[in-house]
Amino acid sequence: MSSKPSWGLRSVLQARDIAVNYICYAVGKEDEIDLWHFPWHPDGKISTQIPKSTTDPCLADEKMLSDIRRSDGWHPILDNDSLREEKLLLNRGIFIHDNKNIPIWKPSLDGSFSTHSDWDNIRHHSPKIPWFKTFWFIGHIPKHSLTVWRALQNKLLTKGKLCTYLPHIDTRCNLCQAHAETVDHLFFQCGYSCWIWRFVLWKFNSRRKPRVTLKDEEEWIRINRTGKGQAVTALKIAFASAIFRIWKERNYRQFQNKKLHKSVILRMINADVKERINWLQFQNEDSEEKRNTALLFGYKFNAKQPSEKNVHLDPPQPLKSSS
Template identity: 40%
Template sequence: MPKSPWGFRGILQSRHVVEKLVCYSIGNGSKIDFWKQLWHPDGIISNLSSDRSLSECINSNATVMDLLHEGECDPILHLPHMKYLKDIIDRGILNLREENFHIWKPNENGEFSIKSVWHSVRLKKPKPPWSSVVWFSGAIPRHTFTCWLAMWGRLLTSDKLIKFGIQASPFCPLCIHGSESINHLFFQCSYSKWIWETILRKLNIRRSKDVAEDVDWIIDQFGDKGQLSTAVKLLFQATIYNIWHERNNRTHGKQKNAGVGGVIRNHEGRSIKMFSLKVRIGSIHLLELQAILHGLRLARNHNLTNIWVESDLLVAVNVVLKKFKYPWKGIPTLAKIYKVLAGTNSWCISHIWCEANSVADFLSKPDCGIKGDNLNTESAPPLLLDLMALDSMGAIYTRL
């Protein structure tokens, strides 16, 4: 059936599973296929019989009625395997006065239902302990589905993609520093952990244990039905859903606003030029590569030939250093970076923690209040001037 919908063709391919659940009550046998349908208690005749003489004497499309003569086996067909037909006659199963009808074996009353099909073909397993946190009345379907995938560990995080041989950044796009996995996102990541703890504080709930244990905690404390129980479960699912949604936005470049920024310093650490640009939306790693490219071009335009690049995204640093390959979307930007670097006398690139990169971080925000690709430091807002002054004085930044 080439014109049939894909879903319907898939259902048809499962007929062999359902056929075993259907049997026939034989009336006159006019509509029952002798060979292919389950009309005999022992099974389908084509599966029971391997005698070629029987298949040569009886037409492949024959019905049970075709082999009868006045309620008995046709006397012309004296074959050993006609015992199947004689058997139902001797048992009194055959009733020429009635029509044939189907019997659906999974139901005691013999009637068909979709529910009985599902219970017959599905693989039955005991409910997991967290089922009450995922499936409950009033849950939002899309939140429930995402939470269900997370509980089974089926969300395609970077660690899984890498195992499948797909090139992906191993770092969490939310906190940048951790390796992305289900356990990291929910809730070892500092970003997601802060969100969940903030929600709990709004509910006046104080938790001292690791938030990764909160599923068990919800089951113990809010397993019973009630408004507070439903509210906590809804908030938990909404947190899972929105963290995963934000992760996808950052990974696949679906943020509504995106910007890149950077600052050019001389050998004394004094800021001499800076840039803050709105760019085409991309992944956080691609945005960092674009920022590096623009900073290199700006430095070369001011005849700087000995360049030291600092980036607070370790993935971008390793990509430029060719420590691992980047997906194809970043190849054109990388080629441009290497072209600019080829025109320098010397260059190096290193990782810097975001706490010590506050000026570039400020300039990369879309709403920082200053935009341009070749900005003088005198045009910076007061807050940015204070940050640059701290840098020029050699301020020491501590990462807690």
């Protein structure tokens, strides 16, 4: 080994103390296994489970597993009343192999090591958030989904959030210049954004008004628009695109002093949906839903033509003889 190992190798070496807790051995040759210090038991080394000061003298420190276990079971010395608890511990869940000692990775179902099972064991498990499928789905636009995720987590640096660190800044919304800029106001309560949302919902034949908060709108989509159809996917793409485009327009006005009309933002959202649906190639099969979505967003719908393998030809008819 090099005198200056790489960072990756050092990290692997440091993980050995953690990984050893997830390894045990299937017993095949008892005479090669140290009773106390070898990880042959599923619960770990015996030395960490049975205090040596309380054990019977027949279980000495230098004992091998073959001294107390035979091919037909445990040695009769474990039948003593003083070793009753030790026998119960030793006999719990031991793995047996035919002719050799085989390492077993306990977190895995088949006993083989995998980085997935390793990481799943050592990482901190948090409860799944209910709204992740609203913007992490097949066909999502990554930068749009990331912006939605940050907005739902209240991680976007709006003026309302920055004022806690910079109390003297102007907190008025860049889009309407009338109210304090927060996530909910910027995306759903501002007049500029409300106009955009009304037309986005109109595209999907929805006559309802947009919700007044981002979480309420996401919850409505998650509950009322389920499945993986083209219309549902198009709505999710439009939802994420609207959040991204409104936030981008806010930044243009804040940092570059540029302005775009609401209709331009709406055309950008329409283009995002159109390009993504075309990329996903949902037009492989014909349906009324897919034709209506194509008509709304202005892209060409081509139903998939049957391949030669699926074409059924009628058998040739016998020729009629002329009379």
